[in-house]
Amino acid sequence: MAADFSSRLDDLNGTLASIETVMKLDDLRDEIRDLEQQAGAPDLWDDVEAAQKITSRLSYLQGDLRRVEELRSRIDDAAVLWEMAAEEDDEATRAEAEREVDSLQKSIEELEVRTLLSGEYDSREALVTIRSEAGGVDAADFAEMLLRMYLRWAERKGYPTEVYDTSYAEEAGIKSATFAVKQPYAYGTLSVEQGTHRLVRISPFDNQGRRQTSFAGVEVLPVVEQTDHVDIPENEIRVDVFRSSGPGGQSVNTTDSAVRLTHIPTGIVVSCQNEKSQIQNRAAALRVLQARLLVVRQAEQKAELDALKGEGSSWGNQMRSYVLHPYQMVKDLRTETESGNPGNVLDGDLDAFIEAGIRWRKEQEATADAV
Template identity: 45%
Template sequence: MDMTDLKREVEQLSERLGKTQEYLDLPALNAQILDLEQVAAQPDFWDEQTKAQQILQALTELKSHKEQLQNWKNTLADAQALLELLQLEEDLLLLEEAENNLQILRQQLDQWELQQLLAGPYDKTGAVLTINTGAGGTDAQDWAEMLLRMYTRWSEQQGYKVQLAELSEGDEAGIKSATLEIEGRYAYGYLKSEKGTHRLVRISPFNANGKRQTSFAGVEVMPLLDHEVQLEIPEKDLDISTSRSGGKGGQNVNKVETAVRIVHLPTRLAVRCTQERSQLQNKEKAMALLKAKLLVIAQEQKAQEIADIRGDIVEAAWGNQIRNYVFHPYQMVKDLRTGQETTAIGNVMDGDLDSFIGAYLRQENQVGS
């Protein structure tokens, strides 16, 4: 980046930051913070703990917005000061410092602008992501494990906490299914874009003749909700079964039936939890997962009640193919919904999904508006 590019970048980021400050409306932001601080200072504030926690969470978020805005302004001011110094005397170290500062500011503004598109009722929550093997035999089970690694890498790169809630190993290689619990702000808002069928095309490592193989895996994403979520499901609508947890054999197999599978009969939705130590813990977690699924689907179908959810629509929705990953005869990852594509397939499999997630969220926002 030369001086002309640097100056142009400073001007563009200054304009973006000005729009961001206008959007946040600093005087109104300060007034909101003051109002909530006064509410939190009342003697009876903790009489209703749930409401109090919501107020404190809102207060923390507002203060975070204010602090972030100030940090961005400071970063831009530093870059402008470096630009003035560089106009007096060329210095490669100063130029590199200015470029790095502007890159960080640009990335943070990109992320913040993307978060403004996440206005759904569960978008700020963590996420529960489930991968299920589709057609393709052993290759499909290997593909499901590759996706598990990809989403784990992406989550870790975002600074999220990742926990394996369920795992069913494949017969020869890979996995049949897996469920990740991903704790972190906006995890569901970002990952909801990944719901659907993911298609892999490659030369099969499991075929001695080196034939090209097409494999499929399905991804489901639900919000990570509190176990106490208020949703009543009639017992008659549930089929609950138990089994042993563990792998293919040996010490990893649990001799007690701690794994729990719950099927919601009206919609045929099924959840399974295996990773907790007791059957009761797995049942509680499985129920929380099922409730999250039902709440999200009810929202998508604009159903007034859980009983209004149509099972045929649920089944069809999970089957929508959203993305192709081609390893042979060329290398390409392409999203079928947005047209977003890249030849850097290795980076994608290492968790570089932000361009795909961003393209989907921007497209959905344009459709919604």
């Protein structure tokens, strides 16, 4: 028993030491000091967008450092607790130490997954677009279920989100929606969710109560930053303005504040209707367009579009199935990760699937590099 506990603690200690090496704690502390100086500048809020980036980055890095330091302290405390239990032959203290090691293992595994996000854009915020695919009204309803799932996931994590555009379907659900997750590493984390999701259930829209299979696509893009230099000449953009619409096509705004941008050379179309003013909607739509063009540019440079943006038919690019009938199961088709509680998953309980996806992607990359 004692040998097993000590062995587990040694393993956790070694894993955390590896994480500390990957995270380069000295460099992390240096960057925090630099950001603290910038955040303390009297003219910080003269540029609101830059100030928000500085304070957001500072808060995130401080949280990262605090998390590692707390885990290091907890490992030391667990060792002391176990020694106390042994000296006093106290079963309750021994059980407490074992529970703490179980908790530590889970926390360290979660942090280890974060260190696997080392891609070029992994540290960026994310732009997520969900589209209904094959399956008619059930697909539109499923797309709305996925939108809620990801927004609930972000809410559980305390990550800020902003919905830029929602295109409602006529009967129920949505044709598409685009939203931002404004958290560092949101792109690296959520990019493993990209692909076609499949739902099997008794259709609530079929008066004969038949089983229906429907599909929805998830696209995840990195938010563009100034260093990317994605400049779009004005003469390459067509701007259309229209009234924001809600479910069933009803008008939710009496002015033409919604904006649709068409990039003429590529035919890419984006829209935003969730902000109050036309200027705000245009700015938000432009950010989405820049992100899409960044992906196109990278694809042209590397000749591998799937590196950042996966596309395919409903049948050819499936990555997860949500089965509500005749049994209850959510299964990831790449990692084999499963859950027998679709209700929890659709309510945002996605961590096990996301973590498995990140590990799976890293293994795929390592295999490709070895070939």
